[in-house]
Amino acid sequence: MKKYILIILTLFFGFKGFAQKAPPNMPHFDNIPFHFGITLGVSSLSSNLSGATELPLYDSIYGFSSVRNAGVQFGVITDLKLFETLHLRFIPTLVLSDRGFEYNVVRHGELKDLNNSLEVIYLEAPLELKFMSKRYGNFRSYLLGGFKYAYDFGSMKRKKLRPDEYLMKIEQHEYFYTLGLGFDFYLYRCKISLELKSSFGINDVLNHGFKNAYTDCLDKIKTQLFYININFEA
Numbered sequence: 571m572k573k574y575i576l577i578i579l580t581l582f583f584g585f586k587g588f589a590q591k592a593p594p595n596m597p598h599f600d601n602i603p604f605h606f607g608i609t610l611g612v613s614s615l616s617s618n619l620s621g622a623t624e625l626p627l628y629d630s631i632y633g634f635s636s637v638r639n640a641g642v643q644f645g646v647i648t649d650l651k652l653f654e655t656l657h658l659r660f661i662p663t664l665v666l667s668d669r670g671f672e673y674n675v676v677r678h679g680e681l682k683d684l685n686n687s688l689e690v691i692y693l694e695a696p697l698e699l700k701f702m703s704k705r706y707g708n709f710r711s712y713l714l715g716g717f718k719y720a721y722d723f724g725s726m727k728r729k730k731l732r733p734d735e736y737l738m739k740i741e742q743h744e745y746f747y748t749l750g751l752g753f754d755f756y757l758y759r760c761k762i763s764l765e766l767k768s769s770f771g772i773n774d775v776l777n778h779g780f781k782n783a784y785t786d787c788l789d790k791i792k793t794q795l796f797y798i799n800i801n802f803e804a
Contacts, residue, residue, distance in 0.1 A: 595708050595756040600654075607647035607803030609765075613795055615639050615667040615690060618771070620790040631783055633674035637685065641667025645694075647801060657700040665692035665720075665795075669740065673784060686737045686784070691723040696748060696769075708757075714750035714767055719743070737784040739777035744793060746771055752801075763801035770794055 599605075617636040645663030652658055673684040698716030725742045750767020771792035776785065 594705070595758050596761065599756065599761060600651075600705065603651045605649050605803060607649065607761075607801055609643075609645040609647055609661060609663065609799045609801045611643050611765075611797055611799035613641040613643055613665060613667055613797050615641055615669060616794050617669055617671070618790075618792045618794055619671075619788060622787055622789045630676050631673055631787055632676065632681070634784075634787060635672050637670030637672050637687075639668040639670050639687070641665055641690070643797065643799075647803060649700075649803065655702045655704070657702065659696075659698045659700055659716075661694075661696050661698065663692075663694040663696065665690070665694060667692075667795075669793075671737070671784075673737075688738075688740060689724040692720045692744075693723065694718050694720045696746075698748060702754075705756075708755060710754040710756075712752050712754065714748065714752065714765070716748050718746050718748060718769065720746065737782065738788075739780040739785075740791070741773075741775045741777055743773075744771055744775055745773050746793070746795070750797070752799075760802055760804040763799075763803070765799040765801055766797070767799070768794065768796045 616638040619634060619636055621634075643663050643665040645661045648660045650658045667690045669688040669690050671686045673686070675682055675684050696716055696718030698714050698718075700712050700714055702710055702712040704710070720743075722740065722742050722744065725740055746769040748767055748769045750765060752763050752765035752767075755762045755764075771794060773792070774790040775793060776788055776791040778785070
């Protein structure tokens with residue numbers, strides 16, 4: 571038994587010593603003032619709903635809620651080094667998802683759930699600050715913060731529909747603030763990052779000019795997005 575413990579300890583300390591002496595991958599990557607990359611990921615979109623202070627005189631709607639829907643995104647990373655541990659990033663991104671709502675309505679004397687889904691095609695223009703820790707070998711962690719503008723091309727498709735084919739109208743322009751964190755892994759020829767972040771809508775996107783029972787019971791709609799991204803930078 572002592573022999574096996576001695577062998578394990580020898581291998582462990584031998585590997586540790588080798589890992590400490592091994593040169594890091596891409597040692598000069600962080601000295602590059604300007605570089606590019608791509609980001610791929612999945613997202614989750616939900617709507618924060620605020621009910622109207624004075625409910626309309628419709629007796630058919632008894633409740634409403636937001637349905638969280640999954641989506642995908644693809645973007646191009648432009649990274650500018652400001653300081654050793656602070657970078658500025660511009661990442662134009664295409665996001666495909668759906669905005670879902672569920673209403674509790676009474677029809678023909680029965681309580682039913684009515685689901686409504688609106689296609690979302692965002693072209694996002696985020697500007698983010700990346701606050702990085704010191705590099706430890708081939709690993710680095712970081713925090714994110716920033717703002718972004720998003721244009722919803724899905725609203726252009728909805729303009730071609732008849733008013734009776736959708737329950738509400740959503741504004742085309744949205745503004746968000748973003749918070750997140752991530753982990754950089756330096757490989758032999760590129761850097762891969764795992765990134766988690768959330769974007770919180772600032773402006774109300776409900777079009778109050780479109781009136782019906784499903785919009786009059788709402789006061790505000792703000793969007794929230796959660797992302798899981800994998801970034802590739804070289």
